[in-house]
Amino acid sequence: MSGREAILGRIRASLAAGNDEARRKAVADRLGEAPQGVIPARGQISGSARTDLFCALAEKVQASVARVAGEADVPAAIADYLRSQNRAGEFRVGGDRRLAALPWDAAPSLTPKEGVSDGNDEVAIAYAAAGVAETGTLVLESGPDNPTSNNFLPDTHIVVIDARDIEGDYENVWARMRAKFGKGALPRTVNFVTGPSRSADIQQTLLLGAHGPRSLHIVVVES
Amino acid sequence: MQEIRTPQFKSNARAAIANPALQVELDRARTGFVAKRAAAAAGLPEFDALRDNARDIKNHVLGHLDLYLEAYEKKVTEAGGHVHWAESAEDARRIILDICRKAGAKTVTKGKSMVTEEIGLNDYLDENGVTPVETDLGEYIIQLRGETPSHIIAPAIHVNKDQVEADFRRVHTHLDESRDLSEPESLLNEARSVLRARFLAADVGITGANFLIAETGTSVIVTNEGNGDLTQILPRVHVAVATLEKIVPTLEDVSQLLRVLARSATGQELSVYTTFSTGPRRPEDPDGPEEYHVVLLDNGRSSMIGSQFQDMLRCIRCGACMNHCPVYQAVGGHAYGWVYPGPMGAVLTPSLVGVEKGGQLPNASTFCGRCEEVCPMRIPLPKMMRHWREREFERHLNPKTARWGLGLWTFFALRPRLYQFASRIGMGLMGRMGRRKGRFKSLPLAGGWTGTRDLPAPQGPTFQQLYAKGRKR
Numbered sequence: 001m002s003g004r005e006a007i008l009g010r011i012r013a014s015l016a017a018g019n020d021e022a023r024r025k026a027v028a029d030r031l032g033e034a035p036q037g038v039i040p041a042r043g044q045i046s047g048s049a050r051t052d053l054f055c056a057l058a059e060k061v062q063a064s065v066a067r068v069a070g071e072a073d074v075p076a077a078i079a080d081y082l083r084s085q086n087r088a089g090e091f092r093v094g095g096d097r098r099l100a101a102l103p104w105d106a107a108p109s110l111t112p113k114e115g116v117s118d119g120n121d122e123v124a125i126a127y128a129a130a131g132v133a134e135t136g137t138l139v140l141e142s143g144p145d146n147p148t149s150n151n152f153l154p155d156t157h158i159v160v161i162d163a164r165d166i167e168g169d170y171e172n173v174w175a176r177m178r179a180k181f182g183k184g185a186l187p188r189t190v191n192f193v194t195g196p197s198r199s200a201d202i203q204q205t206l207l208l209g210a211h212g213p214r215s216l217h218i219v220v221v222e223s
Numbered sequence: 224m225q226e227i228r229t230p231q232f233k234s235n236a237r238a239a240i241a242n243p244a245l246q247v248e249l250d251r252a253r254t255g256f257v258a259k260r261a262a263a264a265a266g267l268p269e270f271d272a273l274r275d276n277a278r279d280i281k282n283h284v285l286g287h288l289d290l291y292l293e294a295y296e297k298k299v300t301e302a303g304g305h306v307h308w309a310e311s312a313e314d315a316r317r318i319i320l321d322i323c324r325k326a327g328a329k330t331v332t333k334g335k336s337m338v339t340e341e342i343g344l345n346d347y348l349d350e351n352g353v354t355p356v357e358t359d360l361g362e363y364i365i366q367l368r369g370e371t372p373s374h375i376i377a378p379a380i381h382v383n384k385d386q387v388e389a390d391f392r393r394v395h396t397h398l399d400e401s402r403d404l405s406e407p408e409s410l411l412n413e414a415r416s417v418l419r420a421r422f423l424a425a426d427v428g429i430t431g432a433n434f435l436i437a438e439t440g441t442s443v444i445v446t447n448e449g450n451g452d453l454t455q456i457l458p459r460v461h462v463a464v465a466t467l468e469k470i471v472p473t474l475e476d477v478s479q480l481l482r483v484l485a486r487s488a489t490g491q492e493l494s495v496y497t498t499f500s501t502g503p504r505r506p507e508d509p510d511g512p513e514e515y516h517v518v519l520l521d522n523g524r525s526s527m528i529g530s531q532f533q534d535m536l537r538c539i540r541c542g543a544c545m546n547h548c549p550v551y552q553a554v555g556g557h558a559y560g561w562v563y564p565g566p567m568g569a570v571l572t573p574s575l576v577g578v579e580k581g582g583q584l585p586n587a588s589t590f591c592g593r594c595e596e597v598c599p600m601r602i603p604l605p606k607m608m609r610h611w612r613e614r615e616f617e618r619h620l621n622p623k624t625a626r627w628g629l630g631l632w633t634f635f636a637l638r639p640r641l642y643q644f645a646s647r648i649g650m651g652l653m654g655r656m657g658r659r660k661g662r663f664k665s666l667p668l669a670g671g672w673t674g675t676r677d678l679p680a681p682q683g684p685t686f687q688q689l690y691a692k693g694r695k696r
Contacts, residue, residue: 003308007467007521011289014528027290027472030283031438034473037276040269040482057492094509116510119423135493142508149510152452170478177474184298186439188504188511189456192497197449200489201361201377202407203248203384204255210360211415211422212449212496 031184036171043134043168050133051163051220057136061195062208063216070223071098074160075107081217082123083109087156091123092116096145098127099160117153124150125158130173131166135194138218139173142189151191157213159193163222225343225371227576228560232583235558248381249555252374256546259490260597266492273482278601280476281537284468285528291437291470292519298440302502304515312342315520319344319429319462322516323353326460328426334444334451335359336431337375337540338464338520340562341575344429355429356421358450360414367394373556375563376488376542381555384410418450428454428512432465433539434480435517438473441501442517445484445494452498461500461512466520468536480539483599488541523575531610535570537600544594544604550587559584566594566604573611582620585611643687650681657681 017023045053055065066077082089089109093099094116104110117124126146130139138159142148151157167173177186197212208214228235239245264270284291296306309315323331331348333339333355345355345366357366361379365372367390372378379387388404391413404410430451432442442463444451455461471477485491504511527533545551545565556564561581563571569588573581585608594604615621616629635642657663657680665673672678684692 003310003314006310007308007519007525008289008292010521010525011292011467011528014525014530015286015289016529017286017289023287023290026283027287027294030472031294034438034475036475037280037479038269038272038482040267042267061491061495119419137493137497142511143505144507144509147508147510148452148456152449152456170481171475174474174478184438186441186499186501188501188508190499191452192493192499193495194491194493194497195495197447198495199360199411199448201359201364201379202382202387202410204251204377204380205407207408207411209415210411210448210450211358211418211453 034174039169039171040134043132045133045168048222050166050168051222054131054133054136054166055218055220057133058138058195058218059136061136062198063136063195063218065218065220067220067222071101071221072103072106074102074219074221075104075110077219078125078158079107079109081158081219082156085156085215087123090121091125091158092121092150092154093125094144094146094150096127099125116147117150119153121150121154123156123158124154125160126150128159128161128165130176131161132170132173132192133166133168134170138191138193140191140193141187142191143187148189148191151193152197152212154213155209156215156217157193157196158217158219160219160221163220166220225340225562227580229572229576229581229583230560232558232560232587235560236554236587239554239558244383244386245381245555248383249552252377252380252546253552256489256542260487260543260546261490263486263490263492267482267486270483270486273479274599274601276479277483277539277599278537280471280479281468281600284470284472285533285536288467288470288528291472292467295435295437295440295470298437299502299515299517300440302440302515304440304502304517307516307518309518309520310522312520312522315342315464315518315522316344316347318518319464320348320351320353322460322462322514323348323427326427326514328353328460330354330356330421330425331427331429332356332358332422332425332454332458333362334428334430334446334454335362335378336429336464337372337562338431338466339429340372341522342464342520344464356418356425358418358422358448358454359446360411360448360450363414363418364390367391371557371562373564374542374545375540375565375567381557422453422457425454425458427460427462428456428458429462429464430455432463432469432517433484434471434477435465435469436472436474436477436499437470439499439501441499443477443497443499445481445497447489447491447495449496452496455498455500456511459512460514460516461503462516462518463500464518464520466522467524484539484541487543487597487599527574532570532574532607534602535567535574535607537602538567538571539600540567541599543597543599547593547597549589549591549593554587559587566608567602570602570604570607570611573614578611578614578618579620582611582615585609585615586621643685646685646687650685654681654683
């Protein structure tokens with residue numbers, strides 16, 4: 001603990017500040033109230049306009065998007081996509097009940113493999129906890145439903161999202177998480193994903209598929 | 224700590240300017256980053272308001288840093304993680320090695336982290352029987368080359384693809400010699416497959432942290448490759464190394480900073496992967512690390528608080544200042560001689576290694592002000608470089624000729640009439656001498672200038688004369 005006390009002591013000395021009530025209150029208030037700052041106007045739209053913005057920005061960063069009218073259409077949309085990419089129908093998936101409940105029989109070419117990827121899967125499918133229209137970002141939560149490894153190891157990452165889960169901004173995503181997990185708590189990992197993996201480290205040439213998925217396909221369910 | 228070669232800045236810079244291969248890569252960077260940042264800033268009407276707010280958030284944090292650190296530590300511990308406090312680079316190295324040894328680690332994968340460069344972690348682990356593997360493509364390339372990063376977000380920006388090919392052929396000897404590596408794409412694919420095996424085999428994963436959130440006890444990393452994520456979810460132990468000032472209060476506050484970070488760095492709206500990690504895996508989690516450690520490094524930061532250099536602690540390491548700096552653009556990052564190059568390095572380096580060793584860097588500026596103009600955190604970089612120059616002068620660290628010149632200038636500047644008289648005579652004389660060619664190829668006492676370029680001959684009246692005339696009008 002000596003390092004800790006020495007560091008905190010030096011900071012207090014540098015600030016010429018004591019443990020006074022006013023400073024403690026300022027910190028407690030900020031942590032408790034979590035005031036919002038500047039929120040870009042672009043995401044402050046609703047309904048299909050918000051979905052449109054989300055899709056447009058995701059496509060701008062090289063994700064592909066399919067919009068379907070209902071959950072029943074998801075398996076066929078995924079089968080179509082995998083066929084267009086010359087991919088086999090085998091995919092890795094967690095225990096998410098929303099995914100399990102989909103009518104997979106409608107797409108017999110697809111064969112799910114439940115669990116955590118070991119690095120040998122070509123395709124994984126996840127269900128997004130939320131989306132953010134202002135940057136075309138997907139939000140994924142760790143856990144048995146959608147294991148985090150599946151978001152990074154496979155070559156192709158397919159993410160299903162309910163259009164009603166697309167928020168305009170990050171702040172509304174945090175509000176959802178506080179409602180779900182409690183104030184001050186988060187799942188072990190929250191991933192914001194904005195497009196497929198990329199690198200420009202070799203001569204500033206932008207290339208997709210550095211270490212994470214080479215392609216990201218988003219299926220938006222508009223019910 | 225990484226070897227400090229900042230006192231040789233001048234000779235480093237000369238060598239960099241004379242290196243044609245480096246100049247090609249610097250040209251490429253100059254056009255890329257600047258245009259992308261400008262487009263991203265123009266594309267978000269709230270960008271400047273976000274910068275103001277980002278500055279205010281960090282100022283608030285720095286004024287209450289002790290309390291936020293305590294709040295953060297409490298939340299990390301509640302989530303089942305461990306916080307380690309490191310006063311110095313040496314403390315941090317020892318803490319990290321200790322974690323690796325307890326985990327029985329043979330290899331560790333690493334996400335990109337400038338702090339681990341600052342503490343010289345890789346060499347230390349290597350010397351102690353733990354093999355560090357850099358996984359960011361740029362970091363991997365320079366690790367193979369035995370180099371250090373030349374840019375804080377694009378570490379291998381000084382390397383061209385032919386050099387990368389040669390390095391891969393030299394190191395990846397298990398692969399077919401006749402393979403085609405002529406395109407960046409084939410190089411990327413090779414690194415991907417070589418490093419994939421490393422990710423799966425590593426015992427410990429070490430990342431930096433772009434932010435630490437006090438509200439939730441969370442460390443945040445932003446990457447485009449996904450290497451940071453594979454580094455922190457696959458091994459049994461995750462170690463995040465971060466300096467004290469990375470703290471932000473809440474999820475709302477980090478959202479403000481994220482909105483300016485990627486736009487300022489690469490011109491992206493948001494980096495591909497922004498990852499929020501809180502503690503080790505939960506009982507119900509099927510993956511993720513079983514242990515989660517945070518190493519909080521001071522290494523001189525706590526003394527910057529309350530000083531003329533406190534504002535530097537707002538820095539979020541986007542790299543915009545170096546991307547826009549005419550000096551960085553001309554000489555690249557290695558010339559700066561230590562971990563942090565460009566304007567942010569010119570301010571931070573003397574703070575961390577002392578003005579005796581780092582004093583050359585604040586002099587490597589024309590004070591054009593572009594760095595401050597683009598800094599998302601509105602850090603007054605030129606002003607702080609000036610503070611360092613003052614300290615250097617006060618401590619008699621600059622060369623005799625510079626002190627003599629400044630002394631001479633002070634003598635005249637304090638005597639305005641004499642100054643006006645002397646400058647009128649001097650400029651008039653030089654104007655007549657240079658009338659024919661309009662420029663000088665060499666001048667006594669001005670070899671530093673005329674050695675590399677002509678000096679234009681003065682024309683017409685002096686500035687003071689013009690100014691006086693304008694006022695009468």
